[in-house]
Amino acid sequence: MPEEKIVDARDTFCPGPLMELISFMKRAEIGDQLELLSTDEGSANDVPEWISKVGHELVSNEKIDDVWHIKVRKAK
Amino acid sequence: MTNKLSVMCVSGTLEKLQMAAMVSSVAAATGEDVTVFFSMNALKFFLKENAELAPPEEGDFGPLINVEGVPAFRVLFEQAAELGDAKLLACSMALDLLKVDPQDLVLDFGPATGLTKFLSDAEEGRIVSF
Numbered sequence: 001m002p003e004e005k006i007v008d009a010r011d012t013f014c015p016g017p018l019m020e021l022i023s024f025m026k027r028a029e030i031g032d033q034l035e036l037l038s039t040d041e042g043s044a045n046d047v048p049e050w051i052s053k054v055g056h057e058l059v060s061n062e063k064i065d066d067v068w069h070i071k072v073r074k075a076k
Numbered sequence: 077m078t079n080k081l082s083v084m085c086v087s088g089t090l091e092k093l094q095m096a097a098m099v100s101s102v103a104a105a106t107g108e109d110v111t112v113f114f115s116m117n118a119l120k121f122f123l124k125e126n127a128e129l130a131p132p133e134e135g136d137f138g139p140l141i142n143v144e145g146v147p148a149f150r151v152l153f154e155q156a157a158e159l160g161d162a163k164l165l166a167c168s169m170a171l172d173l174l175k176v177d178p179q180d181l182v183l184d185f186g187p188a189t190g191l192t193k194f195l196s197d198a199e200e201g202r203i204v205s206f
Contacts, residue, residue: 011145012146012147013141015101015102015152016145018105019105022105022159023155023159026159050102053107054107
């Protein structure tokens with residue numbers, strides 16, 4: 001069964017949220033979904049860029065109360 | 077084809093070490109073939125005896141990155157190696173002058189490396205220097 005996990009990288013600055021996500025991605029299985037929480041404005045653009053470059057699937061990216069929730073599914 | 081990025085990390089100031097670490101970790105984690113070559117003033121901050129030594133700030137930006145929440149440059153280099161298979165190499169000349177071996181360094185450094193080897197490995201890739 002694919003898992004869903006929260007990666008809480010709030011209050012860290014670039015490239016903290018990205019590196020947090022990547023370390024969880026490494027340990028995840030294909031099909032798992034991770035939700036990255038970040039308060040870093042730059043990461044809201046940079047993380048989706050990384051997801052598309054590496055070939056994972058961006059599920060959603062929305063800002064709720066100053067926190068970005070970036071959902072990504074591991075595709076490979 | 078994998079992109080190849082060779083990073084020369086030579087300055088011993090916080091800002092340049094931080095930028096070199098950011099570029100190295102992000103590139104390595106994005107699948108680039110990253111080699112980081114440490115020499116000159118940068119190298120001493122990776123000696124085991126200096127594991128906690130803070131590099132001097134270069135300018136006004138230093139204090140802004142010297143706060144909680146900004147990933148430490150040593151941690152980013154470690155992540156570059158662990159998450160992105162970056163190779164961390166120390167300049168053989170700098171090791172000789174400091175009278176140390178790669179085993180005296182924190183993090184998992186590869187063999188002592190000369191400029192000829194570094195430059196030949198960097199061929200057909202990009203080199204950035206900090």
